[in-house]
Amino acid sequence: MCESWISQSRIAASVIGLTLLTLSGCADPGAGSNLPPLTKVTGTVRFQGQSVEGADVTFNNVSAGYSANAKTDSAGRFVLTTSGKEGAVPGQQLVSIRRVDVIDNTPPGVDPTAGGIAPPPTINWIVPQKYSELATSGLTAEVTDSGPNDFQFDLK
Template sequence: MKPWYVAVSTLVIVGCGSSGPMDKWEKSRPPVYPVSGVVTLAGEPVEGAVVLFQSQEKSRSAYGTTDAAGRFQLTTFEASDGAVAGPQRVSINKSIETAAEASEEDRRGASSKPKITWLTPERYASFDTSELTVNVLEDQSNEFAFDLKK
């Protein structure tokens, strides 16, 4: 018997099992449920906002980005799979970074920090200040609407 045949046969036999690291990870991850919704600011859709859900019971977060209509779908493990069930804290953020104007000190070699311009009110960017919460349910629609106030 040729050595390459033994090596290939061994790999095929070992590789056919289902107890690999990926299978263990997939079995241990908590179930997720579809979550979608819409983000508006003073009644107008917000495009390009990042929506984050943080579970208050499990150490799992989910995220999504709004489209032109302000709609989003959350992702935890795989694209648009949803979020874990239970109470969630929510943050919503749309901002842009621009270079700050260089001061006299900056011109002498000190670095300047970029300027953040908030396109949604800054308070919604933090779980601690957004005051947004929802409850993701296992057997019901998880469609949420967030109308941010200026």
């Protein structure tokens, strides 16, 4: 049981860490005015034919050193931003898509910050975990200056 809790805690920590990394991007957040030209990028995420709401989408242009991020709406649509500005740096992109529900299993009245012991959270992967990592998703996109740069991700 302890190993299971450690494993689930590591997954939760990884999800939180990756989300923070994704939100911060790879470039200097203060470099908004120093960004290379951006191109509008939109798209849709579906899993097993259904729109995925609330998915975190990351496009990472490794050669330029910039990441663009978005969250899908109720129709699974997204519009990427880089350092708070709409668009992505053109070029070949590695793509990750993550959507999880983290369920707090702490019983009512238990305060872990005061020494109470709570069971580990339940991680419910809405989109399979392999898509959440740039290295394992197998997803790529080519963002071009001329567009249209509207990408459809139909995940299985």
